[in-house]
Amino acid sequence: xxxxxxxxxxxxxNAIRILDTAEEMSAVGxxxxxxxxxxxxxxxxxxxxxxxxxxxxxxxxAAKRLSADVINFAAxxxxxxxxxxxxxxxxxxxAMGADAVVIRHWASGAPHRLAATDWIxxxxxxxxxxxxxxxxxxxxxxxxxxRHWAKLSGTPSEGADLKGMRVAIAGDxxxxxxxxxNVWLLRTLGAEVTLVAPPTLxxxxxxxxxxxxSYDLDETLARGVDAVMMLRVQGExxxxxxxxxxxxxxxxxxxxxxxxxxxxxxxxKDTIIMHPGPMNRGLEISAAAADSPxxxxxxxxxxxxSVRMAALYLxxxxxTRETAATPVLATxxxxxxxxxxx
Amino acid sequence: xxxxxxxxxxxxxxxLGGEPADLLIRDGIIAEIGTGLSPExxxxxxxxxDAAGLVALPGMxxxxxxxxxxxxxxxxxxxxxxxxxALGGYTAVHAMANSTPVADTAGVxxxxxxxxxxxxxxxxxxxxxxxxxLAGEQLAELGAMADSRARVRMFSDDGICVHxxxxxxRALEYVKAFDGVVAQHAQEPRLTAGAQMNEGxxxxxxxxxxxxxxxxxxxxxxxxxxxxxxxxxxxxxxxxTAGSVEIIRWAKERGINVTAEVTPHHLLLTDDLVRSYxxxxxxxxxxxxxxxxxxxxxxxxxxxxxxxxxxxxxHPSEHKECEWAQAAMxxxxxxxxxxxVQHTMIETGLMTWADFARVTSAAAAQIGRLEDQGRPLEAxxxxxxxxxxxxxxxxxxxxxxxxxxxNSPFKGRELPGKVVATFFKxxxxxxxxxxxTPYPHAxxxxxxx
Numbered sequence: 001x002x003x004x005x006x007x008x009x010x011x012x013x014n015a016i017r018i019l020d021t022a023e024e025m026s027a028v029g030x031x032x033x034x035x036x037x038x039x040x041x042x043x044x045x046x047x048x049x050x051x052x053x054x055x056x057x058x059x060x061x062a063a064k065r066l067s068a069d070v071i072n073f074a075a076x077x078x079x080x081x082x083x084x085x086x087x088x089x090x091x092x093x094x095a096m097g098a099d100a101v102v103i104r105h106w107a108s109g110a111p112h113r114l115a116a117t118d119w120i121x122x123x124x125x126x127x128x129x130x131x132x133x134x135x136x137x138x139x140x141x142x143x144x145x146x147r148h149w150a151k152l153s154g155t156p157s158e159g160a161d162l163k164g165m166r167v168a169i170a171g172d173x174x175x176x177x178x179x180x181x182n183v184w185l186l187r188t189l190g191a192e193v194t195l196v197a198p199p200t201l202x203x204x205x206x207x208x209x210x211x212x213x214s215y216d217l218d219e220t221l222a223r224g225v226d227a228v229m230m231l232r233v234q235g236e237x238x239x240x241x242x243x244x245x246x247x248x249x250x251x252x253x254x255x256x257x258x259x260x261x262x263x264x265x266x267x268x269k270d271t272i273i274m275h276p277g278p279m280n281r282g283l284e285i286s287a288a289a290a291d292s293p294x295x296x297x298x299x300x301x302x303x304x305x306s307v308r309m310a311a312l313y314l315x316x317x318x319x320t321r322e323t324a325a326t327p328v329l330a331t332x333x334x335x336x337x338x339x340x341x342x
Numbered sequence: 343x344x345x346x347x348x349x350x351x352x353x354x355x356x357x358l359g360g361e362p363a364d365l366l367i368r369d370g371i372i373a374e375i376g377t378g379l380s381p382e383x384x385x386x387x388x389x390x391x392d393a394a395g396l397v398a399l400p401g402m403x404x405x406x407x408x409x410x411x412x413x414x415x416x417x418x419x420x421x422x423x424x425x426x427x428a429l430g431g432y433t434a435v436h437a438m439a440n441s442t443p444v445a446d447t448a449g450v451x452x453x454x455x456x457x458x459x460x461x462x463x464x465x466x467x468x469x470x471x472x473x474x475x476l477a478g479e480q481l482a483e484l485g486a487m488a489d490s491r492a493r494v495r496m497f498s499d500d501g502i503c504v505h506x507x508x509x510x511x512r513a514l515e516y517v518k519a520f521d522g523v524v525a526q527h528a529q530e531p532r533l534t535a536g537a538q539m540n541e542g543x544x545x546x547x548x549x550x551x552x553x554x555x556x557x558x559x560x561x562x563x564x565x566x567x568x569x570x571x572x573x574x575x576x577x578x579x580x581x582x583t584a585g586s587v588e589i590i591r592w593a594k595e596r597g598i599n600v601t602a603e604v605t606p607h608h609l610l611l612t613d614d615l616v617r618s619y620x621x622x623x624x625x626x627x628x629x630x631x632x633x634x635x636x637x638x639x640x641x642x643x644x645x646x647x648x649x650x651x652x653x654x655x656x657h658p659s660e661h662k663e664c665e666w667a668q669a670a671m672x673x674x675x676x677x678x679x680x681x682x683v684q685h686t687m688i689e690t691g692l693m694t695w696a697d698f699a700r701v702t703s704a705a706a707a708q709i710g711r712l713e714d715q716g717r718p719l720e721a722x723x724x725x726x727x728x729x730x731x732x733x734x735x736x737x738x739x740x741x742x743x744x745x746x747x748x749n750s751p752f753k754g755r756e757l758p759g760k761v762v763a764t765f766f767k768x769x770x771x772x773x774x775x776x777x778x779t780p781y782p783h784a785x786x787x788x789x790x791x
Contacts, residue, residue: 109619132549205546
């Protein structure tokens with residue numbers, strides 16, 4: 001893997017490889033010294049053209065646990081806000097010796113531009129681009145689901161996919177990079193995805209996506225789901241006629257207390273509730289749902305660091321072969337003695 | 343004497359793709375056309391051009407060119423843009439009004455007209471803005487532009503739709519006074535706020551804001567009805583959807599005085615190319631689907647669409663070497679139009695070279711009311727002639743073009759057809775596929791005086 005730009009072009013093999021590597025990385029987080037020397041001397045730049053403290057610190061923690069040097073480059077307050085182009089910024093980072101660029105951008109496709117041009121030679125990780133994709137979010141969601149799914153079947157997560165798992169993704173699909181990345185990845189992993197949204201918040205062309213589409217959250221829940229992922233409703237949608245009012249949205253498409261109770265009454269005791277954060281409590285998700293034992297919101301955040309460690313490791317470890325997972329476990333087990341082997 | 347532009351004998355050219363014939367060009371007109379014409383016995387020097395295997399066509403007329411001057415001379419100038427036009431086989435171009443300042447006064451259109459004459463590569467016919475500053479609020483002085491030396495007949499706010507229905511109605515009515523035409527950029531603005539590409543299967547995946555076909559079609563439907571109501575002449579710029587073709591076909595069946603244009607890029611490229619996020623494929627209206635491409639080809643072949651217009655839109659590289667959303671819309675087209683039309687329309691069997699002459703020359707000149715352009719290749723007609731080698735193949739290299747714009751979406755493609763010579767008013771602006779010299783307006787007029 002040279003870049004991680006989208007989940008649409010991520011093979012099943014590579015998806016499983018990232019998830020398995022993340023499992024190994026996760027073990028590092030449980031240790032007293034939460035650090036591996038794997039990327040010592042490598043430079044990771046977090047290039048953020050859009051504010052996202054959560055994603056930025058998650059990548060920062062991931063890179064630091066792998067001993068990489070981290071440079072945070074926020075476009076606001078930098079030369080970018082004075083009109084410097086993406087090309088010049090990329091060439092500047094290249095001249096400074098960046099090995100990997102983690103890019104968050106408000107424009108769909110900006111990471112693809114970095115990867116496709118000769119502006120910079122570094123590996124590129126898409127940390128969310130416009131309304132296109134957010135592949136590490138989908139990978140951490142899949143990681144969370146896979147652990148849950150494996151636990152239910154009493155089998156290990158490693159090497160497993162999500163065959164047979166029923167996932168509902170509800171909310172503003174039209175503007176959601178999280179929904180897009182999840183649809184492609186979950187399909188690759190064998191899950192059955194249903195998108196639930198008001199018709200105004202589904203893209204024209206969604207009928208060609210490898211998933212089911214519903215306008216009715218209750219009906220979708222009643223048919224049975226193993227995971228429900230609620231998407232954040234952005235403030236700027238609220239006055240653009242996508243829906244009449246936040247209250248109507250919440251009644252029809254929010255995961256409220258009634259729907260939380262419905263999971264119990266429908267006998268779905270193992271169904272989890274997911275949210276990529278940050279949440280609008282009381283709008284797309286009720287406080288009781290967010291705080292219930294079904295909620296995986298904090299596990300998702302925790303898993304995010306492991307998944308991003310895995311992505312950085314696989315991009316920067318120089319392993320571009322399409323082979324089975326590299327022996328990171330050995331590295332994790334003997335963190336201070338395996339530097340030479342990396 | 344109409345002046346001295348030399349004497350040329352073109353031997354053995356296939357006239358409109360038909361039988362070979364010889365054309366004798368003298369003093370800016372086709373003096374004689376026939377077989378076995380000889381340079382012997384002609385007055386003065388005769389340059390003989392062996393045109394065996396070449397197709398002779400009337401010089402092409404572009405109804406839709408952005409020359410960028412005045413204002414954006416870093417993107418293109420009248421000089422560079424018209425060099426590109428001559429190399430592409432054109433003898434006339436309509437220069438769109440969205441310059442800086444906007445071509446919304448007699449002064450600006452005369453400036454562009456004068457620059458075009460000074461350059462001497464093609465006839466430059468300025469298009470006047472419909473509204474002051476392209477702002478869509480108040481009619482520009484259309485009559486003054488019509489009466490100016492530039493003799494403007496086509497008016498357009500191209501780049502921006504005249505979306506106010508009352509203003510559009512008034513413009514259509516007003517231009518009747520001087521046989522003008524309103525060329526509409528059909529784009530409902532509210533339906534296309536922030537639009538980045540065709541709305542459909544690809545935009546859904548790419549997460550780019552959609553430009554729905556209905557935003558074009560609804561304006562065209564409204565405008566043909568307005569044109570019918572006020573009995574005026576409407577031209578629809580760069581038609582891009584199958585639905586638009588249907589509406590225009592319907593309007594023509596009802597006898598509405600509407601003409602339409604399609605760009606070469608909409609005849610070949612689809613929105614699948616946007617998957618690269620390479621802004622060289624960003625254009626307005628956007629690249630559509632294959633079904634739209636096929637409908638546009640069928641519409642051009644059956645006459646529903648009257649002309650090919652390039653929408654030649656050069657941009658400096660920094661406006662394309664950036665994120666998709668930041669990039670400027672537009673593509674160059676003057677130097678690839680002939681090849682793309684040959685590839686998409688002639689080599690597919692949809693059209694003949696005679697049809698090509700209609701859609702790239704005769705019909706375009708008729709829309710712009712250019713008396714000396716788009717004429718048949720007959721004795722006594724102005725010698726605006728193009729010689730094409732239809733068997734040639736070439737690979738598009740934007741860095742070898744005359745236009746300053748490097749934003750060709752056909753970069754790296756192999757295309758058929760090469761312009762071997764272009765005669766503008768009897769003078770070869772292009773010879774052996776290379777730029778020759780511009781038409782010497784001043785010298786010719788001094789000679790005529």
